[in-house]
Amino acid sequence: MTGDLSRFTGRFFAYGIKPRYELAEFLRQCYMIGNRSLPLVGLTGFIMGLVLTMQLRPSLVDYGVESQLPAMVGIAIVREIGPVITALIFAGKIGSSIGAELGSMKVTEQIDAMEVSGTNPFKYLVVTRVMAATLMLPVLVVLSDGISLLGAFLGVNIRSVTSFTLFFRQVIDNLAFGDVFPAFIKTFLFGFAVGIIGCHKGYYSSKGTEGVGRAANSAVVLSSIVIFIIDLIVVQVTDLIGIN
Amino acid sequence: METATQHITTKSDPAEQTPVIFIEHVCKRFGDNVVLNDFGMTVEKGENVVVLGRSGVGKSVLIKCIVGLLKADSGNIVVLDKDITSLDHDEMDKMRARVGFLFQSNALYDSMTVRKNLEFPLRRHWIESSRDEIDAMVLEALENVGLAHTIDMMPEELSGGMKKRVALARTLILKPEIILYDEPTTGLDPVTGKEISMLIVELQAKYRTSSIIISHDMHCVKLTASKIVLLMDGKNYCSGTYEALSRSTDPAVKQFFE
């Protein structure tokens, strides 16, 4: 299975580089993928920020460092919670829909129909979706981080009072390059993983409606696991090369 | 081996040049499932050849091999003087622009309107046309099947028969020289089925297209067939005109005409 997936990935790069490029379809996918996940990502981001702040406060109060709350929350969100939670939501929302869409296109011979219409379905369907997922997840993560911090700001203000500018100054002052950069890079990898796994599961789904369901389901399961694996690898690598 | 195989071939016009589709010794298997086993047939220009056979015998596989959606394991398939087993990607696309394919499941793109469905092959085969010309071609194709009013609908809003007709319009929009119909009348009421059959005959008369029609519907077969090929056990069991085969005493042939 890993062999199939890596061959599929190889094909993605081989076809992705060669013209002609399906620009219109790529932009349409960017819009769809971004637009469809935005409300969910925003909502979960906000709640995460709020809850995280409320959960962290008692411990910080115990240690007498309550003033460090914005810094702590900021680092937690930007480094880990934002990218991973957003990617998992993205896997659930986009991975499954790509899997189901391509799966049902496969089953109803739409992919074959494209092929006889002079279109390379791999380029038209797979390359555009994987590219769109790779580029849109980082955008969504940035938005989600921002909304999470708003949630955190609200969380801080439940028990104490801080100004908007002071809160964000504290957050930003405590974020180093090593916090932001690896976190940003890994979001591309997460997006790529969700896209390629969703497409792979859909493109090779077995016949019948059951096959479509299975494609959508295993796309979500596998990409969620792969997200954690990538997370683990990135943290090791950045540790090794000393940006942390 | 039994030699019950009978060949009731029709005399084709000797002035006719090479056949538009020529298939010989084609074998295709999926794992242990041998679907085509030394199959051969020809389609002359202007001919409507009906392929008859029980469900699951490999009729769809056969025509998918003709357009290269499936690769035959061995044998020769020559379409419009090109050996399709040796074509590269671009040549294959050029050949496919000249061959229409009506899918058994219609295969309409369900995320696109009827208009976009019909435009798709036009744009994809790099037909150089202005917006207006494309619009006119789409409308003409829909009018041909009597569905001009559905142009802005989504496929899910159409009935089964309407889907089939839209799929037919999409197949015909490039004015292909060869058309492969996979069960064009299955699932339609007898009246609509007859209309589709008549349309196939009309088209063949009007543009002198050649076609392979897969069908179980004997009304459709009777109306459209200039020749029938009976596919059985992966082989061309026998072929001939409707009249010739319907008089056959071979029980394997007779069962289709009862």
Ligand SMILES: Nc1ncnc2c1ncn2[C@@H]1O[C@H](COP(=O)(O)OP(=O)(O)OP(=O)(O)O)[C@@H](O)[C@H]1O
């Ligand atoms: N992609 C595939 N992978 C594996 N087996 C296949 C594939 N396509 C077809 N087959 C097998 O090939 C055989 C012939 O299938 P095909 O679809 O050609 O039948 P058919 O003659 O068109 O039947 P029907 O009239 O029901 O459409 C079947 O046994 C089917 O299981």
Ligand SMILES: [Mg+2]
């Ligand atoms: Mg079939």
